[in-house]
Amino acid sequence: MSKNKIIVVGGGLAGLMAVIKAAEAGVEVEAFSLVPFKRSHSLCAQGGINAALNTKGENDSIQQHFEDTIVGGDFLANQTPVKGLVEAAPGLIYAFDRMGVMFNRTPEGLIDLRLFGGVKNRRTAFAGATTGQQLLYALDEQVRKWIAKGKVKEYIGWEFLSAVVDDEGICRGIVAQDLNSMEIRAFRADAVILATGGAGMIYGKSTNSVICTGSAAGAVYRQGVPFANGEFVQFHPTAMPGDDKLRLMSEASRGEGGRIWTYKDGKPWYFLEEWYPAYGNLVPRDIASRAIYKVCVEMGLGIDGKNQVYLDLTHKDPEFLEVRLGGILEIYRNFYGEDPVKVPMKIFPAPHYFMGGIYVDWNHMTPIPGLFAAGECDYMYHGANRLGANSLLSAAYSGYICGPNAVKYIKGLQKSAEDISQKVFDRELNRQAGIFEAIYRMDGTENPYTIHEELGETMITHVGVVRYDKNLKLADEKIQELMERYKRINVNDTGRWANDVVPFVNQLWNMLELARVITLGALNRNESRGSHYKPEYPDRNDEEWLKTTKAYWTESGPRFEYEDVDISLLKPRARKYD
């Protein structure tokens, strides 16, 4: 009996870190990814990664990083895991440093740090404005080394469809599809780690890559794993408005001195600086997004009468900007044709990050034994709002501990996946094959991409920065209407080779299921906390809602349960940035 195989799904920061840690522990790893690892969405993270290195003489500390994270998350994050996160942060940065990450340096050749939102100390290590890219590439290089050694096997261009769960309820592998040959196959593994990222595509347009559909999370939700805190979706305050994508303009631009303004009475009005004198432009993202929304939508003061305000860097030295923010300057120039060094950028909030996700315990295992989740697809570290530059950290950290946790788990197993009857795998394989055969036969009148577009419009209008019960109900009705129309889809392509439409139709159903989780979770939660803001319930209500939302799949829609939050280390207090 060999008990030593782990499957990791997802080639972003969390997934690759889990791969490396499992490989270092001597376990055989199979790594599945939709795209070559280097093209994963972690590379769109720009500004940096947080760690209390305290190298700037500001008395920064692990404890301060902890408090900033908990307060930033409006006390919804479980505190013990967050403690682990911030404690490990310096060591993680150093590991990346040793891998050769090209972090910007001080004149002494040490890792430089910059300021970010929701904090007062410089704590963010960065590589220009492409930090996610540089960290991802470093892990990609390390994994390539393991592949060259024959210890890791990669499956690129494969999509996770479902977990294989045996009669005892234990996860024994996965079913996945090769997106070229369209072959659907079952794979055995003693533990499975999902590191499948966020689900920005549920909002149609977001800062996310188009591969961020959340489909894998939706699939295991339908297999009985709860989806936690779905209603907490971060809107990033500064993204370029666009017709195909809302391109992120890093928070680092404000960390380096960028100012947000619009015109009022014919004069520039720095509304964040006026409303929040203590933190100014560096208030946390939920607060900045609401302020911009208010200025544009409620006060009608957007630039040129549109939903946009200025993000202004023009007062800064051009060379300084190039060295520290080059990556975003390039994106703005390429896609907007103006130079942010000379002209202020036009920005507006955009869906950006899912604080919520697959429910896991503190070892990152889901309620299905053997099935783990790490990275943005889990719900663990950010509570009701994530601080900037904590996402690269939580992605790397959760992979860093999830890999060894999975190794530990398989050491304690009675039976290996190899001992499990083939029938268990065939059953799940046939179920998935059946779903796909049904999709191939869809010859109705609806176009799946149009349904997706309507889903996005619904979510962004009704389940956005500001939420009203009436609109949330409308959104849920609309999603259910789309679920009806889904049944009348025409796939337009019945080819059995590199067919893009058929997998998309499968993803679309998972997106629709999760859209209901988000919408109904928001409808239920009668309070305002972090990114979830309801003017009808403007205050945080710890008495009733200091709770993690857990949505369970049922035939007729999500069923909700609520669980107490671990507040053992820091007593909840009012969250103030003014």
Place this chain on the structure above:
Amino acid sequence: MAEFIHLKIKRQNGPNESPRWEEFKVPYKPNMNVVSVLMEIRKNPVNAQGQKTTPVTWDCSCLEEVCGACTMIINGNVRQACSALIDKMPSQVITLEPLSKFPVIRDLKVDRSVLFEHLKKVKAWINIDGTFDLGPGPRVPEKERRWMYEISRCMTCGCCYEACPNFNARSSFIGPAPLAQVLRFNNHPTGAMDKEARLETIMGDGGITDCGNAQNCIEACPKKIPLTTAIAKLNRDTTLYSIGRWFNR
């Protein structure tokens, strides 16, 4: 601006099928790019002749020119489709073709796995002992970091390969991008410890001597990675290394 965007797309159902051209007319909107036009087609897969057809297959992910996935040949030039803005296209008709030096999977989607194989061949990594906490890495002068960072932004898109006259589907040349990576890793204080091993990988068949110094690669690189400077520098390094090796025989 015209009411329609007129596209000519070179399509191919599979690796062994023969290519054909298909034309499309997509209603014009401001601020479109080639990817968003392809996305319009799949919402209504009908060609310019009004016939129903299959949606076009292509690769993309980030839509902001950092992932490199959407690389294709647009009006004869190799580039990323997501940053190919329609409003800046001079021509009346936009032609889209798959990269010519990699096997076509379907339509505009190609198999570029060889790019990653070559990165493996040249050992493009720092050989760390493990990810455990050993404290900080070596100090790096900011001046050095800047050019190494420039090279480490390579997104393995393949533009430089497409442009290089000495690389094709049958050649063994490892191509421009991995050569630049060798230089970057050889100059990192820890990476330098494996300098010789890396140089060895580019000194044999398909190595640096296959570069004819045609300079096409640097023109094609969307990230302006100093490929030819890197190759020239590396040429000196390999020469010095082989002289040294000869002396130490």
